[in-house]
Amino acid sequence: MIHALRWLFCRIAVIYIIVFLFCMTCMDLKTIIERVKVRHLNDAIPDFSDMILFSRDQSAIRDIDWRPYQDYFELILSYLPDDQITMQLLGFVDYNAGREEKAIALFKSSTQMNGKYLFWSNYNLGVLYYKKGMWPQASEYLLNAISSNTRLTLLLMQDSMVYKQILASSYFKYSLDEEIKDAQSRAYILLLSSMYHMKQYDKMIVIANLGIKDQALSHKDAFYYYDGLGFYEIGRIKDAFLMFQESLNLEKGNPDIYYYLADIYQKAGQLEQARDLLQISYTLHQKNDPRFPYEKLANLRFY
C-alpha cells in the first residue's frame, strides 16, 4: 500500500494536481475570466468610420464590411444579453447586412426600457415597416418614437460605452442633440405619411399640429404641408389653403404644395392661377430636389 502510494506521488500527474490547486487557491479566477472578456471586447472594437458615414448618407459609402460590427455587437450581447442599446446598434447593422428578420427581432426586443419607449428601435422599426408599405405597423412604432423622451435618448447614448466609442471617432463631427431632434422630426414626417396612406386624416391634423407646436423640432414646412393635406382630404379647403401657404412661407421648393394649391384654385374657378401653379409644380418636379417628397428620406439610422 505504502509502496503504491509512494509510486503514485512520484508521478508527473501530481504536478497537474499542484497546478490545479495553485490556480484555485492563489489566483482570482473570477477576475481572470472578467478581464479576458474585456480583452475580447477590446480586440473586437471595429473602426466605426464606415458605420458613421453610412448612417449619415447611405450613398456616400458602398460595399461596407458589416462583419466586424456584427461580431463586436454580438460579442457584447453574449456578455450582456439584455443590453438594449447594443441591440439597437446590432439591429441597424443586421438590417444593412441583409439580415432583416434578425434586425426586426432585435429592434422589437429593445423598444422599451422600464416602460419607457426607446427612440431608435421604434424609429428604425417604423422606417423599416414604412419602406415595406406596412402602414399600420409603421405608424404604431413611429408613434412610439415621437412619444419617446428625447432627453432620455440623449442621456442613454452619452452614457453607453459603445456609443462613447462611436462618438470618440474623428468621423463623428455632429451634435448628438441636433441629430436626435432631426430624427424625431423625420419620425413625425413618416408617421404623417403613414397616416395619409391609411386615410387617417383627422389624426394627421392632430399629429401635424403637435409637430408644429414643438419648438425643438425642425422641418416645420413639412408639418404644415401634411396638416394642409389632412384638411384638404377632409374637405376643409380653406384651412388646407392656409396651411399650404404657411408651408410655402418656410419652404418654396416642395412641388406637391403647388399641385394641391393649383387644385384648390381650379376648384375655385381661378384657372389662370391654377395653371401657373401647376407649371411651377412641374418645373420643381423636373429639378428632382432630393429633399422632396419629404418621406423619401426614410433611412434607418443610429444617431
Added chain:
Amino acid sequence: MKKYLEPLLLIVPFILWFFCFRPFFSGHLYLQADAISYGEHIGFYTDQLSRGVYPLWDPTWCQGAPNDFFLRRIGDVNPLLFLIVFLKWLGVTSAVSYLFFLGVYYFLAGWAFYLITRLLLSDRFFAFIAYILFLFSSWGSEIFYNYIIIIYLPLVWFFYFLLSFSRKPGRGPFLGMFFCAGLVVTTYIPFFFLTVLAIFTILYILFYGEFFIQFLKRGSVFLEKNMVLAGFCAIFLLGSCVPALVFYKESKSGEFVLPNRHLGSDSASAITVGMDNVASGDIINHGYFDRIFDDHAHMDMGDIYMPYVFFLILLSTALAGSNRLIYFLLFNILGLSLITVTTAGGVHRFLYEHVIFFKFIRNIYYFFWLAIFPMLILLSVTAFKSLLDTINGSKRKKLWLAYVLVSHLIFIVFLFGRHGVLPGAWAAIILSLTYFLVYFFARESISYPLGFVLLLSAVFLQSAQVYGFLEGKLYKSQQSEAHYIQTHKDPVLQRMNIYYASAWFSALVEYIDPQVLEDYCKHRFILYDNVLPYKDSPEFFKSLQSTMADNTNIAFLSRFESGPGDWKRDEGSGLHADLEPDSLGELTVLRSDVNSVKLAMHLTKSRFLVVNDNYNSDWHAFINGRPARLLRANFSFKGLWVPAGESSIMLSFSSPRGYLFHGMLTAVYAGVFLCMLFLLRKARKQ
C-alpha cells in the same frame, strides 16, 4: 560525420523555420506592432554608426528628442548590432540587414536553449526536441511582432553560461555571464532579468541546496585563481550600469515625457508606470491563449501557439516518474505566473509597492515569453526523458505502450470536440504515435535516428500549415490597411499620439492646432527681431498659435528662464519673421548631423535665431568658438541671439565626455565579446 551532426540538428530545423516565415524575410509581409519601432530605432542607430556618428539626439523623433531612451531600449553597446553595420557597408539594404539580424538573433536564442537542455538532460535527442518546440512555437512569430528577442538573447545565454560555469568553472563561461548580464543592464529594462534570476536563485537554493554550496565553493576557488578577471568583470558590470543610471537620472529631469506609460504613476521618473496601467501589460491582457488548441486557421500575431507534440508529451508523461528538475521548473513557472497575472494574483501589487524596480515594468507579460514559456518546454522535455527512462527500466513495456496509445486517443477525442483543427494537426498526432510505435518495436539503432525525423516532421508539418494561415491572414489585413489608408481621406490634421517626446513639444501638440504646428515646423531656421517674455497660460498658447500661423515677427521666451537682457522690441522691424534666412544669404549650414549643426551667419543687425528642433538642457551653443546662451524659444525650440556681422554658430548636443564614454563602452563590449569567444573556443578545444 558525427562532427557535423550537431550543426545539422540545429541548422536543418532552422531552415525549415525560415521556410515558414519566408514572407517576412522576402518583404511580402512587414513587421507588426512594437517590432516596427524597434526596427526603426536600430536602423537609425546603425545608420548613424555607419556614418561615424554616435546618435545621442534623434532630430526625427517628435521634432527632436534625446536618443538615450531608444539606445537603452535596443542596448546600444551590443556588438552584434555591428552585424547590421557590416551588412550595410556591404551594400545590403537597411530592411534586409535588420531582418537578417533578427534571424541570426533567433537562431542564437534557439541554440542557447538547445545547449541548456543538453546540459541539463545530457542528451542530444531531448535537446533537439526542446529546440524544435521552441523554434516552431509562436516565439518565432514574436520576433516580427515585438522586441523581446533583444532581452531574451542575453538572458538565455546568461543562464547557459551560469549552468556551464556551475558544472565546470571556466573563464569562458564566467566572462560570458558578465557579458550577457552587462548587455541586459545597459538596457532600461533589466528588471525582467533580475526578477527571473532572483526567483531562479531562491528556488535553486531550496531545491538544490547541496549543489548551491558546492557551486559557491567552486566559485570561490575560481575567483581566487582568477582575481584579475573577476576584478575586470566587476568593473565591467559596474560600468555597464552607468548608461542606465544616467538615463534614470534624466528621466526625473522632466525634460521628456512618456504620457501613456507614466499615466497614474506618482513617481517623478517619466519611465515609471502607474499601477492602474500595469494590468494593461499583463498576461491576461496579452497572452492570447484563445487559439491554443483550435481555430489555427485564424491564428493572429500575438496568439500563443505550441505544436501539439508538446501537449502529447505532457499527456503521455503523466504516469512517468517525476524528478527534482521537474518540480524546480514547475515552481519557477508558478512563481513567475503569480507575478504575471498582476491583478488576479496579488503578488504583483506587493512587489510594485515594495520592490522599486517593479514600478518600471509595464509589459509584465514578457515574463511569459522570457521564462515561463521556455521553462514549460524544458519541463515537458524533462518529463519526456523521464517517460522514456521509466519505459526503459520497466518490465511491463506493453502496459506503457497501451498507456501511450490511450493518451494519444484521449487527445484525439479532445480535438474532435473542437472546431477548426487543421490537417497538419492530425498529421502531427499520427507522426507522434508512429514515433512511439517505432520506439517500442524497432531497434534503438533505427528508432533513435528515426525519432529526430518523425518528431521534427510532426512539429514542422503542423507549424508550416498554421503559419501559412497566419501569413495569409496577415497579408490580407496589411493589404486592407494599406487600401484603407489610400481610400479614406483621413484629415491631415490628426492629433499626434505622443509616446515619448520632449515635455514642451508634448504640450505644444496638446495646445496648438496641429496644422499650424506642422507648417511652422517645416522651417528649420527662423530669424526674429522681436523677442518677448511669456508666462504659461492658455492665453499664451493662443498668442503663440496666432504668431506661428501668421508668421509674426515675435519669438517668445519663458519669463522664468530668461531675463530683460534677452528680450527686445524692435519698433522699426518688419511684420513678418524671416522664414528662409538661408535663401537670403544670412545663414549657411556648413555641417550638420544628428548631434550637431554648424552655421555661418551674416547679419546686418543682431537678430534672434530660432532653430526648430526641440530644446534640451544638454544642447550647447557656441558663437565664434565662445559659449553662448541657448534659450528655450517659442515654448519648445532652441533659440539664441546672433550678433551683427559674420558669425560662426555651433550647436551641439551632450559633451565630448559623453561621446567618449559611449564609444569606449561599445569598444569594451566588442573586446569582451571577442575575448569571450576566444576563451570559449579554447575551452572547447581543451
